Amino acid sequence: MLVSGEGTNLQALLDEALPVVAVASNKPGARALERARAAGVPTAVFELADYPDRAARDTAMADWLEERGVRLVVLAGYMHLLTPPFLARFPDAVVNVHPSLLPAFPGAHAIEEQLAAGVAESGATVHLVDEGIDSGPVLAQERVPVLPGDTAETLHERIKAVEHRLLPKVVRELCAR
Ligand code: GAR
Numbered sequence: 001m002l003v004s005g006e007g008t009n010l011q012a013l014l015d016e017a018l019p020v021v022a023v024a025s026n027k028p029g030a031r032a033l034e035r036a037r038a039a040g041v042p043t044a045v046f047e048l049a050d051y052p053d054r055a056a057r058d059t060a061m062a063d064w065l066e067e068r069g070v071r072l073v074v075l076a077g078y079m080h081l082l083t084p085p086f087l088a089r090f091p092d093a094v095v096n097v098h099p100s101l102l103p104a105f106p107g108a109h110a111i112e113e114q115l116a117a118g119v120a121e122s123g124a125t126v127h128l129v130d131e132g133i134d135s136g137p138v139l140a141q142e143r144v145p146v147l148p149g150d151t152a153e154t155l156h157e158r159i160k161a162v163e164h165r166l167l168p169k170v171v172r173e174l175c176a177r
Contacts, residue, residue, distance in 0.1 A: 001013070001020055001022070001036075001074045002025070002061075002073060002075050002078035003076055003078055004025060004026055004030055004032070005032060005079070006030075006031050006032060006077065007030065007033070008164065009160075009163055009164060009167050010023065010076050011164075012163070013074070013167065014039045014041075016172070018171055018175065021069055022042050022064070022065055022068040023042070024064060025044075025045050025046070026045070026046055026079075027045070032077065033045070042068060044064050046060055046061045054083050055084075058082060058086035059085050059086070062086050062090070066089065072093050072095070073095070073129075074167070074171055075094065075095065075096040075129060078096070079108055081133065082094065082129060082131075087130070093174075094129040095126055095127065095128055095170065095171070096126070096127055097124065097126050097167045098124070098134045099111055099122070099156060100114060100122055100123060100125065101121070101122065101141060101143065102127060102134055105122075106132075106135065107133055107134065111155055114155070115150065115152060115155065119146055120145070120146055121144070121146060122144045122146050122159060123141060123142055123159070123162070124144060124159050124162040124166050125140070125141045126138075126140045126167055127139055142166055144158050145158075
């Protein structure tokens with residue numbers, strides 16, 4: 001799994017005993033790394049600043065994942081774009097979870113943008129990753145209502161509750177392929 005933040009989606013996969021064999025992050029302080037360590041899963045940090053460019057960083061990260069036998073890469077709150085050299089190493093085997101009804105509201109500020117747009121409905125999407133920003137074929141999607149008085153925090157919590165159900169379900173199906 002690739003993570004940058006809290007790691008609640010990582011936790012959902014761990015809690016369902018899915019075979020998480022390695023967790024990598026672009027951020028050394030990510031809470032997600034603590035969750036992985038607590039579960040005894042190998043972790044590594046690949047900070048952009050330590051490499052000449054993104055492609056070099058992504059190649060090092062792909063090498064590390066491959067060495068650990070990774071066959072499916074799950075982006076769970078991983079907030080960097082992956083370069084073509086990385087995606088070529090795991091063809092049709094990189095998935096992402098995103099807090100909107102994609103293709104609506106891609107990007108890093110989906111929650112705030114949905115509230116600003118005044119949408120009545122948001123959602124959670126799990127999709128295959130391609131070279132675009134939160135693009136690629138949708139594998140699963142579920143609607144989440146936006147309620148009066150919602151803040152970014154309350155809406156994101158409601159969406160995450162759905163993500164924690166949807167992502168493990170899709171990952172389980174992909175592992176059984
Ligand atoms: C999740 O809500 C995920 O959908 C979102 O980041 C959060 C990570 O939470 N991802 C994106 O916005 C990707 N564009 P977590 O670290 O607690 O799993």
